[in-house]
Amino acid sequence: MASLTSSVHAGMHILEHNQSEIEPAWLRRAAGIVILEHYKGAFFFSGHVGTGFVSKRLGPNQWSFPSSVALFGGGVGMQIGLQKSDIILILESPSEMETYERSGQLAIGSNVGATLIYGVDMQVGASAGRGGTALLFSEGRSKGAFVGVSIDGSVLVTNYFANRSFYGKGHRIRKILNNRIVPDGKSLHVCLDLNDFLVAMGNDDLTNHSARILPITDEEDEDIDLDEKRRKEAGCSH
Template identity: 25%
Template sequence: MSFLRTPLTRRALARGAAGLSLAAALGRISPAAALTPQQELVDKARITFEKLIGSLEFGELPGYLKRAKAVMIFPDIFKASFVIGGEGGNGVLMVRDANQGWSQPAFYTLAAGSVGLQIGGQSSETIFTIMSDKALQAVLNDQMKFGGDMSVAAGPIGKGIGANTTTNLDADVYTFAKTAGLYGGVSFNGAGILRKNDWNAVYYGAGTLPQHIVIDRKVSNPNTKDLVNALSPY
């Protein structure tokens, strides 16, 4: 066994051990590098929720949320136009149950088109509070379109945390949008909310529909824990 004591062999063994340590370290960080689009959206939804729920600009949002049947969180709705405009983005739907609390998130997309004298671009982080059973069923049935029979209104702004004097709940859906860009406000009339069945299947399993996730609660993903916990006080 004397060959183990030669300098050359000791150096080779040291290099081998260092290589194994590096490989082990890379193995530990590989899951973060492989973040899926679905998980990225869940994480961004939590960040958006925490940003808006804690903003003085949306001081009445907690009051609306506590009265809501469900909530939709869209971390990034982008609108761009020059006379003809369009908007869209991906988000999640979560439903409250009196006994079980907030559900796991189901994936949706918002799509709309518009024609008007619009020049500029706008990106918004948006929370929709769904106040009526009619609106929730429309979302679950993939028949949600703002405007007409499904009323949407902007939630109040600028009242400060703790006001929560929510009295007027005439609309089916209220929007709380934090925007950046050249538009003065956000209008969602005419926008449609559509299920992302492919994303729900990837994240929860083949054949999974929003009904299974938010109402029946047949499926779950442990990586939603931070988002669910963020909503739990409301």
């Protein structure tokens, strides 16, 4: 499976490519976001898998560090073809994020409202959920063709191996999604870049990535200025 670093870089590219399709207000009021590179194949019996990450919106101009995830599912019905697509799932219900934080997985089904879009202007599915609303997109550069596209019945699960490789020890999901674990080196810069990108996109200004993330450690209630941490690291490298 892809590393968390490569998933984040791919996710930012997917968001940028779909910028015209995503209202900035959706990100400003979202509870969280999931971005996946998705592969599906079927001949009446279908199977699909995706890899990517989830990030939680912590407040105005602040997103959490990413947690690596994978999507698995299968189904039956009139489904024929092969397809690669890139998926953006914007979760509007805090309860969906809480479910993922608590259990490390999230079922994608009829309880999650979704709008599924493939290609530039072809809508192929929509449903209204009871526990909140999710907006689901597939990137316009999807490859292949499919009849009866759906990810209903899929399960989003945490990729603990990728999280451990990225964060090291103490990589519990609740810590990651509340910025209570601070990665070092290149991993830290990946987290900062993702936060800045999501904030800028929510403000409809991808030219300005100056946001700051202020996590809280488990040992104390004191904010850590990651900009200052970054400056110190740069000084140590000379």
